[in-house]
Amino acid sequence: MASEDLLSGISNVSDETEFYTPMPPGYRRGQTKYVVVFGTVMSGLGKGIFASSLAKVLQDRGLSVAPIKLEGYLNRDSGTLNPYRHGEVFVLDDGMETDMDLGTYERMLNQDLTHLNFATSGQIFARVLEKERRGQYLGRDVQMIPHVTGEVKLRLRELALASGADVVFVEIGGTVGDVENAYYIEAVRELAFEEGESSCCFVALTYIVEPHALGEQKSKPAQLNMQRLMAGGIQPHIIACRATNPVSRKVREKLAMYSNVPLERVFSMHDLESVYLIPEALRGAGIDTMVLDYLQLGSKADPEAQERARTAWMDYTKHFRSAGVPINIGVTGKYTSLRDSYASIIQALEHAGTHLGAKVRIEWIDSTDLTEAEVPERLRHIHGVIVPGGFGVRGVEGKIACVKVVRETGIPYLGLCYGFQIAVIEYARNVLGLEGASTTEVDHDTPYPVIDILPEQKKIEGLGGNMRLGGQDVAVLPGSMLARLYNGAERIRLRFRHRYEVDPAYIERLEAAGLVFSGRAVKHPIMQVLELPTETHPFFMGTQAHAELTSRPLRPDPMFVGFVRAAMMRSGAPDPFVDKPAAEPEPGHLVR
Ligand code: GLN
Numbered sequence: 001m002a003s004e005d006l007l008s009g010i011s012n013v014s015d016e017t018e019f020y021t022p023m024p025p026g027y028r029r030g031q032t033k034y035v036v037v038f039g040t041v042m043s044g045l046g047k048g049i050f051a052s053s054l055a056k057v058l059q060d061r062g063l064s065v066a067p068i069k070l071e072g073y074l075n076r077d078s079g080t081l082n083p084y085r086h087g088e089v090f091v092l093d094d095g096m097e098t099d100m101d102l103g104t105y106e107r108m109l110n111q112d113l114t115h116l117n118f119a120t121s122g123q124i125f126a127r128v129l130e131k132e133r134r135g136q137y138l139g140r141d142v143q144m145i146p147h148v149t150g151e152v153k154l155r156l157r158e159l160a161l162a163s164g165a166d167v168v169f170v171e172i173g174g175t176v177g178d179v180e181n182a183y184y185i186e187a188v189r190e191l192a193f194e195e196g197e198s199s200c201c202f203v204a205l206t207y208i209v210e211p212h213a214l215g216e217q218k219s220k221p222a223q224l225n226m227q228r229l230m231a232g233g234i235q236p237h238i239i240a241c242r243a244t245n246p247v248s249r250k251v252r253e254k255l256a257m258y259s260n261v262p263l264e265r266v267f268s269m270h271d272l273e274s275v276y277l278i279p280e281a282l283r284g285a286g287i288d289t290m291v292l293d294y295l296q297l298g299s300k301a302d303p304e305a306q307e308r309a310r311t312a313w314m315d316y317t318k319h320f321r322s323a324g325v326p327i328n329i330g331v332t333g334k335y336t337s338l339r340d341s342y343a344s345i346i347q348a349l350e351h352a353g354t355h356l357g358a359k360v361r362i363e364w365i366d367s368t369d370l371t372e373a374e375v376p377e378r379l380r381h382i383h384g385v386i387v388p389g390g391f392g393v394r395g396v397e398g399k400i401a402c403v404k405v406v407r408e409t410g411i412p413y414l415g416l417c418y419g420f421q422i423a424v425i426e427y428a429r430n431v432l433g434l435e436g437a438s439t440t441e442v443d444h445d446t447p448y449p450v451i452d453i454l455p456e457q458k459k460i461e462g463l464g465g466n467m468r469l470g471g472q473d474v475a476v477l478p479g480s481m482l483a484r485l486y487n488g489a490e491r492i493r494l495r496f497r498h499r500y501e502v503d504p505a506y507i508e509r510l511e512a513a514g515l516v517f518s519g520r521a522v523k524h525p526i527m528q529v530l531e532l533p534t535e536t537h538p539f540f541m542g543t544q545a546h547a548e549l550t551s552r553p554l555r556p557d558p559m560f561v562g563f564v565r566a567a568m569m570r571s572g573a574p575d576p577f578v579d580k581p582a583a584e585p586e587p588g589h590l591v592r
Pocket of ligand 1: 388389390391392416417418419441497498499500501
């Protein structure tokens with residue numbers, strides 16, 4: 001092990017030493033424990049779900065956990081990624097645009113994350129290049145090892161220090177063997193060496209194939225990938241085997257033998273009915289205990305905390321498994337073919353449905369060529385409609401047509417971001433009679449730009465001409481449906497990702513025609529939530545925010561709860577708030 005002074009700071013970078021380990025001031029080696037999850041064989045195994053479930057079961061033991069996802073791509077964030085290719089862009093409260101896996105962590109851990117929890121190669125290299133320009137490498141040629149790997153270790157240690165967590169939980173993107181992720185693997189190898197014995201627990205997720213023609217499980221791809229990991233200097237401590245069916249002892253034995261991992265630490269992680277059952281499966285297999293034992297954290301575990309956390313979670317999964325009122329929710333959108341693009345909406349519907357006892361079936365409505373005449377037939381079996389976030393022109397007219405029918409026929413409606421803007425446009429056109437009203441995103445020359453970019457406002461918000469991103473406070477109109485859904489709260493916090501907004505010049509006219517803006521930005525006239533009075537429509541709500549991003553299994557988003565409840569009633573089911581026959585739930589009735 002290197003001596004303390006050699007590892008103690010950036011000033012050591014010189015010709016004299018090969019050690020380059022920049023440490024954040026105040027960091028003490030060996031104090032924080034690390035768990036690192038690697039993917040092998042192939043992507044698409046649910047590594048994010050596995051890793052966040054493992055982080056959760058550690059958190060359930062009473063430990064504080066700070067997750068970080070290390071992405072191989074060179075983008076600085078996920079903001080410019082196409083959801084077709086990469087799934088939805090998840091926005092954190094501090095405005096960081098991340099990979100959808102961060103959403104999985106927030107939901108599983110019921111914890112708000114920040115930019116510190118998300119690193120990309122783009123961020124790592126940008127910092128290295130900045131330091132190079134500032135001359136901080138003291139004349140050295142800047143190399144992948146030790147400089148770039150040093151920067152990765154610095155990121156992990158900065159998170160350790162800032163979070164004060166017991167465990168920093170690292171998920172390395174991609175799979176072992178990818179060129180773009182290889183330096184992350186090297187960095188965590190160095191980290192384990194520098195932090196010392198029992199500091200880094202390495203967990204490899206692998207895949208056991210079961211070719212149809214053979215009818216038996218084969219471990220060879222998994223073996224070869226374990227060998228590849230070991231060739232990189234990583235000796236896994238635990239191996240989790242993804243598979244369709246439970247992995248046989250024989251296969252696990254083979255894998256154990258080829259990878260020096262004791263058989264009892266080679267687990268089957270076969271398919272389950274719901275991802276929310278994975279934490280209990282991990283506990284059942286004893287993986288949490290093995291991680292704690294390896295990291296010598298057993299004394300920090302709190303059995304009572306675990307019992308409480310477990311009961312709350314089991315309560316949720318029990319509801320999840322029971323039968324519920326079937327409802328059909330129509331979701332319009334141009335990415336209808338790829339569910340990952342709407343991952344958080346699917347989750348938020350599931351949270352609200354589970355909470356209220358509904359089984360939500362999602363029907364995707366491609367609005368690209370949808371005409372107004374076709375809408376009633378298209379919505380015949382639908383109990384509620386969501387128009388989700390989106391960008392650009394495609395499908396917009398079809399969405400406006402949908403919202404018109406939904407508004408006129410009392411079908412519950414929830415508009416999310418673009419869906420909020422579409423509702424304003426529809427109202428302006430068909431209620432106010434402003435023919436051709438639109439958003440300037442779609443029609444530059446519209447006579448009534450009810451939705452527009454307002455650069456002055458953006459400047460006040462300190463965000464230049466760009467996207468308004470991240471968490472913002474919302475002032476709630478007292479007595480509104482929004483206020484009731486949030487138990488009478490006067491201020492709520494929602495997450496945003498938009499460029500356009502309601503032009504304040506139209507607010508008065510829209511309000512005079514019956515539209516209620518029940519949520520507004522605190523300092524500026526930015527409209528954040530709209531609704532129709534319950535006397536005119538059972539549930540018509542839109543929000544400029546992405547309410548889906550902050551819904552959690554144990555804390556469903558109130559707007560989704562209100563929407564699903566209305567959809568259940570639309571389907572003919574009784575009000576799920578059985579003991580409260582009033583039109584709206586009473587304060588205190590919703591879990592928040
Ligand atoms: N395209 C709209 C805007 O930029 C809505 C954005 C969204 O739905 N995320 O304001």
